[in-house]
Amino acid sequence: MAEPHAVIVGGGIGGLTAALALDRRGWAVTVCERAPVFDPPDVGLALPPNGLRALDALSAGDDVRKRSAVHDVASIRRKDGRWILRTGVEETRRRFGDAVCVLRNVDLADVLLERLPGSVLHTATTVTNVEPGDTRRPARVLTDVGELSADLVVVADGARSTVRPELFLEHPGAVYAGFTCWRAIVPRPPDYPLEYGESWGKGGVAGVLPLSGDEVYCYATGNVPAGGSAQDERSELIRRMDDWHPPLAELFEAARPEAVTRMDVWHIDTPLPALHKGRVALLGDAAHAMTPNLVQGACQAIEDAVVLAHHIDGSVAYLPTALRSYTDARLSRTSALVQRSAQLAEAVQNDSPVVTTLRDTAAGVVGRLAPTLLARYTRPIDDWQPPAGM
Structure with a gap:
């Protein structure tokens, strides 16, 4: 058969x-x-x-x-670096099995x-x-x-x-979800003690996650029209991260320009x-x-x-x-x-100061x-x- x-x-x-x-x-x-x-x-x-x-x-x-x-x-x-919520790896393993x-x-x-x-x-x-x-x-x-x-x-x-x-x-x-996401894999800073997780600001988030080896995964979102692009996505992202807590802007500055990708977010x-x-x-x-x-x-x-x-x-x-x-x-x-x-x-x-304060x-x-x-x-x-x- x-x-x-x-x-x-x-x-x-x-x-x-x-x-x-x-x-x-x-x-x-x-x-x-x-x-x-x-x-x-x-x-x-x-x-x-x-x-x-x-x-x-x-x-x-x-x-x-x-x-x-x-x-x-x-x-x-928060955007200024203060912690809102934090869990640990061992706590995650204990509660969810992995x-x-x-x-x-x-x-x-x-x-x-x-x-x-x-x-x-x-x-x-x-x-x-x-x-x-x-x-x-x-x-x-x-x-x-x-x-x-x-x-x-x-x-x-x-x-x-x-x-x-x-x-x-x-x-x-x-349908378009109303925001786009920039992503990059960048070198891990040799002398900076990174704290991994996500940061929430008005109208977007940014995150740094660990990878095996000597690199980390970074991302950030922004409320922009669908189908947009910048002549230099890396520079656009660094500009958006300028007033966020360190080392977000510095991490994206360390990325190769071609390593920064931009993807509009769509959902059903x-x-x-x-x-x-x-x-x-x-x-x-x-x-x-x-x-x-x-x-x-x-x-x-x-x-x-x-x-x-x-x-x-x-x-x-x-x-x-x-x-x-x-x-x-x-x-x-x-x-x-x-x-x-x-x-x-x-x-x-959300980019409303009132809503973001309530959210945080x-x-x-x-x-x-x-x-x-x-x-x-x-x-x-x-x-x-x-x-x-x-």
Whole structure:
């Protein structure tokens, strides 16, 4: 009996995790990546405990931990550097079973690719159309280099997916969240004792997270119109950090100009009616793009991949029915996280002095009463467990 065949649209973290989860279940997998070469963005990525558990289900978690630095669930300061809320790594481990792991995006991609057959990833392959099929007919995937037949199609091509609008014609799609994010990996200052975490100001946040080795991951957000750009993004970011506490501006000054990337933040504010259609499943940002405030974008894509592989592990003939079970298992959780993350984004991106003062005061109350209140807020997110048998 021939192996069932899955075509995955998009070679990001969600797509590669889906490829690994399906490969481990005996599927033949083809990953279609539009980029001419596989070159993941060189940015940092934080994985809270739930994402690590999902990777553990694929026997990849320990390798990810080896390549990571550890962080805590929440450490937040004001723009002037005064602490609002602070937790420790050991406290995070004790309450959630693991620390937050921070690593390069490319290192996570390498962990996943190392576990996949070399023939899986097809670069310079743009998917132009997907016919979802049904119980009797396989799906058809049209690309600029040919046509593929698939028992399953996994759409993992990001928040601005080109496939999703064709499957859900009346859905409004992703909307701009109102802010952009600058990111860079920079050298760790040799003589400066860094304190990791996030700082909140009016109309934006900035953060510094540890990486293994002699570098750190830095980011900052700002309320700007969608589609904008600066002639020199590094200089623009340094200007914005000028009146924030040290060493934020100094860290970005140490970045190579080409290392500073800018990305508008889009999210799917209106939930999709389902995360599948016919023999097509959507996962990650293509299904439920969210703002980065809960640090759950990559984690939810990884969770999706593990749950999807669990639900379709059976007769290919009944795959559309199995995909309904996938939607039932994932839609409610991911929709709630999209909304919770959007609410947090609205608070931290607010540029009203009154609102930001109230926000910082409320977070300070959590800090004084932490870890009880913090655990209550994050436990529904971090307590997720992979399906039995994965």
